[in-house]
Amino acid sequence: MASHTIGIIVNGATGRIGSTQHLANALIPIIDEGGLALGDDRLVPRLLLAGRDAARLAAVARAHKLADWTTDLDAALADPAYAIFFDAAATQGRIGVLEKAIAAGKHVYCEKPLSPAAAQGLALLREARRRGVKHGVVEDKIHLPGLQKLAALTRGGELGRVVGFKLEFGWWVFDGSEQPCQRPSWNYRAGGGGIILDMYPHWRYVIETIVGRIVRVASSAWIATPERIDERGERYGVAVEDSAATLLELEGGAFGTIVSSWATRVRRDDLLTLQVDGSKGSAVAGLHRCHVQSTAHTPAIAHFSVMRDIGADYRSGWIEAPPLATYCNPYRVGWEAFLRHVAADAPLACDFAAGIRDVAFADACHRSMRERRWVVFPPLGEEQAR
Numbered sequence: 268m269a270s271h272t273i274g275i276i277v278n279g280a281t282g283r284i285g286s287t288q289h290l291a292n293a294l295i296p297i298i299d300e301g302g303l304a305l306g307d308d309r310l311v312p313r314l315l316l317a318g319r320d321a322a323r324l325a326a327v328a329r330a331h332k333l334a335d336w337t338t339d340l341d342a343a344l345a346d347p348a349y350a351i352f353f354d355a356a357a358t359q360g361r362i363g364v365l366e367k368a369i370a371a372g373k374h375v376y377c378e379k380p381l382s383p384a385a386a387q388g389l390a391l392l393r394e395a396r397r398r399g400v401k402h403g404v405v406e407d408k409i410h411l412p413g414l415q416k417l418a419a420l421t422r423g424g425e426l427g428r429v430v431g432f433k434l435e436f437g438w439w440v441f442d443g444s445e446q447p448c449q450r451p452s453w454n455y456r457a458g459g460g461g462i463i464l465d466m467y468p469h470w471r472y473v474i475e476t477i478v479g480r481i482v483r484v485a486s487s488a489w490i491a492t493p494e495r496i497d498e499r500g501e502r503y504g505v506a507v508e509d510s511a512a513t514l515l516e517l518e519g520g521a522f523g524t525i526v527s528s529w530a531t532r533v534r535r536d537d538l539l540t541l542q543v544d545g546s547k548g549s550a551v552a553g554l555h556r557c558h559v560q561s562t563a564h565t566p567a568i569a570h571f572s573v574m575r576d577i578g579a580d581y582r583s584g585w586i587e588a589p590p591l592a593t594y595c596n597p598y599r600v601g602w603e604a605f606l607r608h609v610a611a612d613a614p615l616a617c618d619f620a621a622g623i624r625d626v627a628f629a630d631a632c633h634r635s636m637r638e639r640r641w642v643v644f645p646p647l648g649e650e651q652a653r
């Protein structure tokens with residue numbers, strides 16, 4: 268068995284998602300286990316943490332017993348020891364760093380969204396193809412156990428013909444006056460923030476993988492919390508939507524809804540739930556669990572009981588789907604797939620073309636909102652599909 272090193276620049280290594288999911292839950296465990304098995308060989312990541320704040324980078328490096336970190340991204344990109352560039356820094360800087368990394372001949376992997384709009388993502392894809400570098404975008408949610416269980420049901424046809432679906436997501440994000448805001452302030456500013464650009468790229472691949480191809484959308488969005496207090500204790504005006512609702516039409520004629528909000532209090536099964544209704548049964552997935560109600564267990568409800576609360580428990584007729592045989596952290600699944608794609612040419616579903624479609628979905632919803640009408644969401648264009 269031979270061991271090969273692969274250099275990875277991790278940009279935004281001190282951020283919430285970079286330090287937790289990508290480092291602590293994915294790359295570090297791969298390193299600690301002696302690398303990723305590739306046939307008889309092992310591929311061992313060698314990490315260079317990159318970011319803006321030297322003290323915080325040094326602390327993250329120390330916590331993971333890593334030697335290498337830098338605030339000089341240009342020098343890192345010029346170093347041939349690193350074949351891969353990964354970006355998990357704030358969204359507004361993504362295109363700039365990806366352009367540089369592609370120009371430096373690095374294989375590129377990044378957090379979602381790939382770009383603020385699909386057209387910019389397409390320019391990146393063209394450049395990546397021209398340079399012959401591999402490309403990928405994080406599409407982690409589909410690897411959540413609850414959604415995997417639901418995907419198995421729809422894939423296996425157990426729910427019958429899909430007649431509708433609803434995706435609900437969100438929780439209360441404090442404005443910073445009574446409690447600190449739980450999310451970075453850039454999420455609520457123009458140029459990278461907004462719940463549609465933040466979350467809809469996920470909803471695109473979740474819905475198209477589990478339910479069906481999206482053909483039309485009608486969206487509305489609003490600012491529920493107009494003022495917030497930032498990390499420095501300064502009050503600022505929220506410039507982008509923190510709540511959105513969308514109607515979707517799928518190929519084949521089924522319709523569904525998405526409601527996402529940072530201004531809602533949770534009284535549903537989980538922070539994210541997706542219910543799919545079918546002619547033979549319905550299923551509701553949360554992050555980890557999935558409950559199913561078949562036709563045989565569907566109550567024959569005839570009318571409201573107006574005068575008396577009959578105390579019905581509508582949750583009792585649902586059966587929990589069995590646990591998965593194995594479960595791996597969704598971000599680690601993404602890393603393993605990308606590393607196999609780079610090192611062994613294994614196919615990768617979540618390439619830039621997929622990332623562009625994720626962003627194009629957000630684009631279509633923004634457009635529908637601006638123009639106050641249904642907007643067609645076309646299939647991937649020739650250029651992307653090639």
Ligand SMILES: NC(=O)c1ccc[n+]([C@@H]2O[C@H](COP(=O)([O-])OP(=O)(O)OC[C@H]3O[C@@H](n4cnc5c(N)ncnc54)[C@H](O)[C@@H]3O)[C@@H](O)[C@H]2O)c1
Nearest residue numbers: 279280281282283284285319355356357358378379380451
């Ligand atoms: N896959 C997911 O579910 C998921 C979840 C959260 C975040 N994300 C994505 O990961 C990226 C980072 O999000 P996060 O929540 O970790 O953000 P964060 O603010 O916690 O981290 C951002 C990182 O970017 C750096 N940065 C560079 N320029 C910055 C700027 N102008 N303002 C602020 N920080 C800047 C910061 O130093 C920090 O290391 C975003 O693109 C976001 O969309 C994805």
